[in-house]
Amino acid sequence: MPVTVTTTSMATSDGVRLDADIYRPEGDGPFPALLMRQPYGRKIASTVVYAHPSWYAEQGYLVVIQDVRGAGTSEGDFDLLANEAKDGAETVAWVAGLPDCSGKVGMYGFSYQGTTQLLALAGGAPALAAIAPAMVGWSVRDDWAYEGGAFRLGQNLAWALQMAVLQARRAGDAEGEAVLMTAAQSLPLTSAVPALPDGVIDLLDRYGHYRDWLSNPPGGAEDYWQGIAPKDLLGDAEITVPALHIGGWFDGMLEGTLGAYAAFCSQATSTARQQLLIGPWGHLPWDRRVGAVDFGPDAGSPIDQVQIAWFDHWLKGEDQGLDDEAPVQLFDLGAKTWQAFGGLPDPEPELLYLASSGLAQVDPGAGSLVMEAPGPSVDRIVHDPWRPVPSHGGHLAVPGGPQDRAAIDGRFDVLTYSTQPLADDLFLAGPVALELWAESDTASFDVSATLSEVNRDGRVLTLTQGHLRVTPDTPLPLTIPMRGLCATIKGGRRLRLSLSAAAFPGVTVNPGDGSADLTARRIDQSVITLTVHAGGERHSALMLPVVDWDAEGG
Numbered sequence: 257m258p259v260t261v262t263t264t265s266m267a268t269s270d271g272v273r274l275d276a277d278i279y280r281p282e283g284d285g286p287f288p289a290l291l292m293r294q295p296y297g298r299k300i301a302s303t304v305v306y307a308h309p310s311w312y313a314e315q316g317y318l319v320v321i322q323d324v325r326g327a328g329t330s331e332g333d334f335d336l337l338a339n340e341a342k343d344g345a346e347t348v349a350w351v352a353g354l355p356d357c358s359g360k361v362g363m364y365g366f367s368y369q370g371t372t373q374l375l376a377l378a379g380g381a382p383a384l385a386a387i388a389p390a391m392v393g394w395s396v397r398d399d400w401a402y403e404g405g406a407f408r409l410g411q412n413l414a415w416a417l418q419m420a421v422l423q424a425r426r427a428g429d430a431e432g433e434a435v436l437m438t439a440a441q442s443l444p445l446t447s448a449v450p451a452l453p454d455g456v457i458d459l460l461d462r463y464g465h466y467r468d469w470l471s472n473p474p475g476g477a478e479d480y481w482q483g484i485a486p487k488d489l490l491g492d493a494e495i496t497v498p499a500l501h502i503g504g505w506f507d508g509m510l511e512g513t514l515g516a517y518a519a520f521c522s523q524a525t526s527t528a529r530q531q532l533l534i535g536p537w538g539h540l541p542w543d544r545r546v547g548a549v550d551f552g553p554d555a556g557s558p559i560d561q562v563q564i565a566w567f568d569h570w571l572k573g574e575d576q577g578l579d580d581e582a583p584v585q586l587f588d589l590g591a592k593t594w595q596a597f598g599g600l601p602d603p604e605p606e607l608l609y610l611a612s613s614g615l616a617q618v619d620p621g622a623g624s625l626v627m628e629a630p631g632p633s634v635d636r637i638v639h640d641p642w643r644p645v646p647s648h649g650g651h652l653a654v655p656g657g658p659q660d661r662a663a664i665d666g667r668f669d670v671l672t673y674s675t676q677p678l679a680d681d682l683f684l685a686g687p688v689a690l691e692l693w694a695e696s697d698t699a700s701f702d703v704s705a706t707l708s709e710v711n712r713d714g715r716v717l718t719l720t721q722g723h724l725r726v727t728p729d730t731p732l733p734l735t736i737p738m739r740g741l742c743a744t745i746k747g748g749r750r751l752r753l754s755l756s757a758a759a760f761p762g763v764t765v766n767p768g769d770g771s772a773d774l775t776a777r778r779i780d781q782s783v784i785t786l787t788v789h790a791g792g793e794r795h796s797a798l799m800l801p802v803v804d805w806d807a808e809g810g
Contacts, residue, residue, distance in 0.1 A: 258282045259313040266350040268325070268343055272332040276322035277301075278354075279313035286358040287318040288385075288571035289351045293344060293376070294369040295327040295334065296422065302365055304540050305390075307560045315564050316572070320351050324372065327422065334423060336465040337371065337396070337484035344376025352383035359383060360571045364563055366390035366502070367509065367539065374486035374516060377497060386570035388563050390502035391539060394515035396485045400508070401469045403652065404736065405725035406702060406763035407451060407773040410647065410654065411508055413443055413761075416466035417456070423463035432459050445761050451773045470774045486516065495524040500566045502559060504537035505589060505720075506546060506650060506657045510739055517600065529578065532600065533562065533585045534742070538656045547649055547657025549717065552592040586685065589658070589719065590709070590744035601685040601742075605799035608675065610692075610753070610790035616671045623673035625753060625798060632792030637669045639701075639757035641781035645669055647762025649718040650706065651739065658717040661708060661754065665716055671755040671788060673798075674710060682745040686801025688720050688738040690753070693794035697785045698768035701726050704759040705736050707798070709743070710750040719743055723763055727770060733796065740801070753798055757786045 260280050265273050277298050281287060290312055292301060298321040301309050309319040325343055326334025352359050361383045363373040370389035377384060393400040401412060417440040424433035436459055444453035451470055453460075460466040472480040482488040499520055503513035517532045524530055535555065536546050542557035544550055569576040582596035611630035616623030617637045624630075639645070645667060649659025665672050690705050704723045708716045722738035724730075745751060758765055764773045768782030790796045 259310045261310075266347065268346055272325055272330070274322055274325060274330045274343065274347065275328060276320050277309070279309045279319040279321075280356060281313045281316055281318070283316075285318070285356040287316060287356055288360040288362065288567070289318040289320055289354070289357045290567065291320045291322065291348065291351050291361055291363045292365040292369055293322045293324050293340070293347060293363075293372040294365060295324050295419070297328045298323045302369055305366055305542050305557070305559070306364070311560070312564070315568075317567070318354065318356050322347060336419075336468070337375065340372045340375040341379035341489055344372050345379030345381040348376055348381035348384050358571075360385040362386045362388070362567045362571050364388040364390075367392070371396075371486060375489060378486060378489035378493075384497055386498045386500075386567060388500040388502065388566060389516065390513075390559070391504065391507050391509045392486070392512045392516055393509060394485070394512040394519070395481070395487045396512075397472070397474065397481045399512035399515060402474055403763050404723040405474045406723060406766070407470060407473070408508070408652065408762065409445070409451060409764045410443065410652070410761040412466065412469060413453065414440065414654075416460055416464050419465070420460050420463035424459070427463070432463070435459060436463075443761065446778075448778055449774075449776065450778055451764055451776065473772055473774075487519065490519070492523060495520050496528050498527075498529045498570050499531070500563065501530065501532045503532070503534040504539065504542065505534060505587070505739075505741060506536070506538040508539055508651045510534070510651065514600070514740065521599075529583070531566075531578075531581075531583050531585075533559075534587060536587045536589055538651070547655060547659045547718070548715075549658045551587070551589070554593050555587060586742040588742050588744050590746060595685070595742055597685070601801065601803065603686055603801050603803055605689070606802040607797040607799060608751070610673050610788070610796040610798070612673070612790055616673060617668050620665060620672050620674065623671060625673050625675045625751060629795050630791040632794070633790045635671050635788045635790070637671055637755075637757065637786050639669055639784040639786060641765050641767075641778075641783070644758035644760040644765050645704070645756035647759040650721040652721065652723075652759060652762030658719070660715045661706065661718060662714060662716045665752070665754050669756060672752055674752040675750045677750055678745060678747050680747045683803045684745065684801050685742045685803045687740045688722075688801060689799045690722060690736040690738060690796070691799065692734045692736060692755075692796045693732060693789035694726075694734055694796075695732075695787050696726075696757075696768075698782050699728055700766055700768055700770040701784050701786060702757050702759075702763070702766040703734065703736060703786070704756045704763075705738060706754045707738060708752045708754065709745055710752050712748055716752060723759060725766060733794070755788060757784055
């Protein structure tokens with residue numbers, strides 16, 4: 257079907273011009289519309305993970321790709337997420353009124369473009385008939401900017417540099433753009449204040465949001481985040497719009513996707529169907545190969561076809577059999593296939609207790625995960641800020657996904673606790689958490705926890721992670737939420753819990769004195785002794801979402 261492309265503009269209520277490309281299919285119309293609003297320049301149109309807008313237009317849609325305020329060729333000043341509720345709602349109304357539009361509008365897009373959908377809904381958009389938000393920020397602070405109270409340094413800095421480059425280009429600042437681009441190719445992580453990168457922090461202040469995120473940590477004032485977070489702007493409003501929520505097990509924004517899905521389910525009307533699809537992917541690309549694993553042909557992205565079926569149902573009134581589908585589709589990382597659920601699984605957790613000979617940092621066989629509470633034991637590791645444990649694989653590192661962390665686990669500043677080889681397959685589906693009795697010789701410390709699968713060949717492949725910044729006010733035992741998962745662990749393989757006091761540069765190194773990331777100096781970083789208790793009255797335990805527990809011998 258031939259597609260014509262035109263560029264047109266709308267004016268917001270405060271007189272700002274927003275530019276868009278409109279992809280129109282052949283035919284008389286009118287057509288339902290699909291809208292994407294993004295900050296990277298509308299020509300990109302998220303083609304890093306989606307089919308080109310022309311393909312969507314060929315399916316019988318008027319496709320509108322718009323530059324948000326202050327991005328691409330649109331007028332105004334870019335203020336991260338701050339204008340997207342108002343501008344988004346006005347854009348939906350404008351699209352619904354286009355001569356070739358049927359009046360029904362859907363929205364699609366991932367990451368920032370997914371979050372703009374939630375914010376448009378918060379702004380009030382009655383013509384919005386269905387959305388497909390993928391990999392979104394829900395609270396933004398706790399599922400995007402921070403990880404268990406610690407600043408996500410690597411990802412935040414990399415993205416802030418990318419956004420600043422775009423703004424420097426808009427400003428015609430060739431010199432600043434060159435400096436930012438150089439920093440983006442090799443992140444500056446050795447500054448006197450590690451979170452304030454030498455040589456580029458002034459440019460980041462001029463062109464971006466980076467310092468705003470650093471200046472508003474958990475435990476501080478909520479005003480900044482409440483102004484940009486869908487969680488706060490939507491509040492407890494009734495959800496009347498069907499939503500297809502899309503996520504990835506190794507995406508850094510998975511908790512945002514799960515948070516939005518849970519909130520929408522609890523607040524949706526009976527006609528506002530909520531669906532959830534989580535693949536094995538990181539933030540991008542959405543491919544069968546993630547990290548060190550080929551997850552097979554079923555892991556190739558089905559999202560374009562799924563979205564078209566979704567929008568055909570809600571925008572065209574075509575029966576796509578949604579009523580016959582389970583609302584939750586999760587990719588099983590072990591079986592390498594999709595599993596269907598009637599809701600997000602949250603089984604009563606099974607406990608695996610930490611047990612040790614006291615040498616879990618020396619001998620991978622000295623620390624165990626067992627089904628019966630053991631006698632008391634103590635393990636200690638020493639965190640040296642000169643050589644912090646690196647973030648490796650998972651959702652915090654680049655490259656991410658399931659990476660072999662056997663070498664990391666062999667470090668003497670990492671504790672490991674493993675099961676015996678499983679007698680039978682073990683199916684895990686739902687959230688994972690760690691209850692840990694731990695202390696240090698400093699006012700503050702971090703605990704980074706990774707759950708992995710140990711293969712028969714000795715590879716240790718990441719399944720899920722959690723991180724917690726501990727302060728004097730944090731109660732014991734520590735509760736470290738780890739990200740949810742869906743995975744069949746094959747018989748003969750083992751589960752391993754790895755603990756460290758750092759995951760750099762995924763998150764900032766804790767200096768030990770309680771300093772905020774905005775002011776923490778490298779010169780003040782302390783050597784930290786972390787003590788982990790297991791068994792007896794201070795039994796630490798891994799809480800697993802076991803759907804079918806068939807293992808023997810722990």
